Amino acid sequence: MVMRFLKKTYVFLIFAFLYAPILVLIIFSFNESKSRGNWGGFTLKWYMELFKDKQIMSALYYTLLIAVLSSVIATVIGLIASLGIFNLKKVPQTIVLNVNYIPILNPDIVTGISLMVLYIFMNMRLGFLTLLLSHITFNIPYVILSILPKLKQMNKHLYEAAMDLGATPIEAFFKVILPEIMPGVITGFLLAFTLSLDDFVISFFTTGSGVSNLSIVIYGMARRGISPKINALSTLMFVSVLMLLIIVNLRMTKDPERREKSEASKESGRYVADTGHDI
Amino acid sequence: MKKQWLATPYVIWMVIFIVVPMVLVLFFSLVDQTGEGYRLTADNFRRFVDPIYINVLLRSVVLAVISTVICLLAGYPLAMILASKEYSRKRILYMLIVLPMWMNFLLRTYAWMTLLERKGVINSILALLNLPQVDILYTNQAVILGMVYNFLPFMILPIYSVLSKIDPNIIEAAQDLGGNNFIVFKRVIFPLSLPGVVSGITMVFMPAVTTFVISKLLGGGQFILIGNLIEQQFLSSNEWGFGSALSVIMMLLILLSMGVMSRYEQEDGGGALW
Numbered sequence: 001m002v003m004r005f006l007k008k009t010y011v012f013l014i015f016a017f018l019y020a021p022i023l024v025l026i027i028f029s030f031n032e033s034k035s036r037g038n039w040g041g042f043t044l045k046w047y048m049e050l051f052k053d054k055q056i057m058s059a060l061y062y063t064l065l066i067a068v069l070s071s072v073i074a075t076v077i078g079l080i081a082s083l084g085i086f087n088l089k090k091v092p093q094t095i096v097l098n099v100n101y102i103p104i105l106n107p108d109i110v111t112g113i114s115l116m117v118l119y120i121f122m123n124m125r126l127g128f129l130t131l132l133l134s135h136i137t138f139n140i141p142y143v144i145l146s147i148l149p150k151l152k153q154m155n156k157h158l159y160e161a162a163m164d165l166g167a168t169p170i171e172a173f174f175k176v177i178l179p180e181i182m183p184g185v186i187t188g189f190l191l192a193f194t195l196s197l198d199d200f201v202i203s204f205f206t207t208g209s210g211v212s213n214l215s216i217v218i219y220g221m222a223r224r225g226i227s228p229k230i231n232a233l234s235t236l237m238f239v240s241v242l243m244l245l246i247i248v249n250l251r252m253t254k255d256p257e258r259r260e261k262s263e264a265s266k267e268s269g270r271y272v273a274d275t276g277h278d279i
Numbered sequence: 280m281k282k283q284w285l286a287t288p289y290v291i292w293m294v295i296f297i298v299v300p301m302v303l304v305l306f307f308s309l310v311d312q313t314g315e316g317y318r319l320t321a322d323n324f325r326r327f328v329d330p331i332y333i334n335v336l337l338r339s340v341v342l343a344v345i346s347t348v349i350c351l352l353a354g355y356p357l358a359m360i361l362a363s364k365e366y367s368r369k370r371i372l373y374m375l376i377v378l379p380m381w382m383n384f385l386l387r388t389y390a391w392m393t394l395l396e397r398k399g400v401i402n403s404i405l406a407l408l409n410l411p412q413v414d415i416l417y418t419n420q421a422v423i424l425g426m427v428y429n430f431l432p433f434m435i436l437p438i439y440s441v442l443s444k445i446d447p448n449i450i451e452a453a454q455d456l457g458g459n460n461f462i463v464f465k466r467v468i469f470p471l472s473l474p475g476v477v478s479g480i481t482m483v484f485m486p487a488v489t490t491f492v493i494s495k496l497l498g499g500g501q502f503i504l505i506g507n508l509i510e511q512q513f514l515s516s517n518e519w520g521f522g523s524a525l526s527v528i529m530m531l532l533i534l535l536s537m538g539v540m541s542r543y544e545q546e547d548g549g550g551a552l553w
Binding site: 007010011014015017018019020021022024025028077078080081083084085087088089096099100102103105106107108109110111113114115116117118121133134137140144194198200201205214215218219222226230231234237238241242245249 | 282283284285286287288289290292293295296297298299300301303304307353356357360370371372374375376378379380381382383384385386387388389390391393394400428431432485486488489491492496506509510513514519522523526529530533537
C-alpha cells in the first residue's frame with residue numbers, strides 16, 4: 001500500500017517536472033501583459049494577432065514546407081537506396097551503412113557546420129535550397145534504418161514468385177514488395193517529418209537570406225523575450241498533436257486487430273526517441 | 280533480384296553531403312589560410328591546448344556527466360514503474376512521456392526561464408508558502424536542469440523498452456530460488472536491462488555534451504560550453520580553422536565515448552556497426 005502510494009507520487013513528480021514548462025507556456029499564451037512572468041489578465045488577442053504576424057507566418061510556412069518536401073524526398077531516395085543497399089555484397093553494404101550512420105551519430109552542430117562549410121565552399125547562397133538539402137541529408141539515414149529491417153524480414157522468394165507469375169519488375173515492386181515493407185516506409189516518413197519540423201541546430205547554420213523556420217525565429221526572440229504570439233501558436237500545435245494522439249489511441253483500443261500494430265509502433269518509439277539529437 | 284545499382288544515387292548523395300563536408304572540416308582544421316594558398320599546420324589544435332579552452336571542454340563533459348547521472352537515477356525507477364504490469368495505464372503514460380517532445384524544445388527551455396526567474400513562477404509559489412527563494416537562473420545548476428529536462432525521456436524510453444521485454448518467468452524463477460527484491464534487482468533485472476541503460480546513457484550524454492542552446496538560454500552566456508565555442512568561431516569571430524579543429528575534437532570525443540559505451544553493450548544483432 002505504502003509502496004503503491006510512493007510509486008504514484010514519484011510518477012506524479014516526474015510528470016509535473018516534464019509538464020511544468022508546457023503548462024507555463026499555455027497559460028502565458030492567454031496573458032494580457034506582454035512581458036513574461038507578469039500576469040495582466042486573460043485575453044485571446046495573441047491568437048488573433050498571431051495570424052497577422054508576417055514573421056511568424058512566414059516561419060511557419062517555411063517550417064511546414066521544408067518538413068513536407070524534405071520528408072517526401074528523403075523517403076523516396078531512402079526507399080530506392082534501401083532496395084539497392086539490401087542487395088549489396090557484404091563489404092560495400094557495411095561501408096554504405098556506416099557512412100549512413102554518420103549524420104545520426106555526429107553531433108548536430110558538427111553536421112550543421114560541415115554542411116555550411118560545404119555550401120560556402122561551393123559558393124552556394126545560404127537560403128531555402130541549402131536548408132532543404134540539409135534536411136534531406138539528415139532525414140535519409142533514418143528512413144533507410146526504418147526500411148531495411150522490413151526488407152530483411154520479408155520472404156526472399158516473394159519477388160521471384162511475383163515474377164514467375166508474370167509480373168513485370170515494376171509491378172512486382174508496387175504490388176508485392178512495397179505493401180510488405182509499408183510499415184517501415186511510413187515509420188521512416190513520419191520520423192523524417194518530425195525531425196525536420198523540430199530541427200534547430202542544423203537549420204540555424206545552413207539557412208540564410210531571410211528564410212527562417214520557427215525554431216530559428218524563436219531562438220532569435222529568446223534573448224529579448226518571446227512574443228506571446230509564439231506561445232499561442234505552440235499551444236495550437238500542441239493541442240492538435242494531443243487530439244491526434246487521442247484519436248489514434250481511441251481507434252486502437254476499440255479495434256483489437258489494431259492492437260498488434262500498436263505494439264509495432266512501440267518499436268518505433270526508440271526511433272522517435274532519436275529526435276533528441278537536435279539539441 | 281540484383282538491383283544493387285539502385286543504391287548508386289544515394290551513394291553519390293552521401294559522398295557530396297556527408298563525406299565531402301567532413302573532409303572539408305578536417306581540411307580547414309589542418310591548414311592555415313594566410314596569404315594566397317593553404318599551408319599545412321597544427322596551429323589550430325595547438326591553440327586548443329590552453330587552460331581556457333581545456334576548461335571549456337572539461338566543463339562541458341562534467342555538466343553532461345552530471346546530467347546523465349541524474350537522468351539515470353530519476354529515469355530508471357520511472358521506467359521500472361511503467362514496465363511493471365500492475366500499472367494499467369502505461370500506454371497513456373508512455374505517450375505522455377513522448378508528447379512534450381512535440382513542442383518546440385527551444386520554447387520549452389525558454390519556459391524554464393519564466394519558471395526560474397528571480398520573480399518567476401517558482402519563486403512566487405515559494406514565497407506564498409513562506410519558503411526560501413531559489414535563484415539559479417544563469418548558473419550551472421540551471422544548465423544541468425535544462426539538460427535533464429530535455430533529455431530525460433531519452434533515458435526513460437530505451438530502459439522501459441528493454442524492461443518491458445524481460446520474461447516475467449525469469450524474475451519469478453529468481454524469486455522462487457529465494458532472492459529478495461533487492462537481490463533479484465541487482466542480479467537479474469539490472470543486468471538484463473543493461474542494453475537499455477547503455478543506449479539511454481548514450482542518448483543523453485551525446486546531445487548534452489554538444490549542446491549550445493541550453494547553455495546559451497539558461498546559462499546566460501557566461502557559462503560557455505564547447506558547443507558555444509564552436510558556434511562562436513563560425514558565426515561571430517569567423518575563425519574557421521579553430522572552429523573546425525574544435526569540431527574534430529568534439530567528434531573524437533563522441534567516438535571515444537561511443538567506443539567506451541559499446542564495450543558494455545551486449546551483442547544484440549542489428550546496429551552493431553560502430
